[in-house]
Amino acid sequence: MEKYTETYYKAKDGTKFKTEEECREYETEKERHEAALAKKKEAERELAIIEYERFKRENGRFAPQTVGNFGCGHDGYYSKCPHCGELTGNYERKNLGFKVDKNIYKCEKCGNFFSYS
8 A cells, every 4th residue: 555645735715736936826816816806897887987977968858767576486576777677676786786876776687777776
């Protein structure tokens, strides 16, 4: 009988690597990727706010209210985007990522604005 032991380096997320350098490169790449995604999300939010300001200036337009309440069992109630019908709301706050004003959101699917309260 022979005894074998495996030496490896483990990243924070559990990924295994043979060398310490590979592990370090992986972790720094992952950190850079997460930081870039955070910057992208913040830039998209800022763009949504600017687009809403332009939207308000055009002919005094308003954002329509979401359509209906649709029950989903124990999960609560969804309403729908008035433009594309994408589900909105519920406990996980679906499709409410870009808040541009009080109770005004930008739809993540179609890019139009709607009112949700």
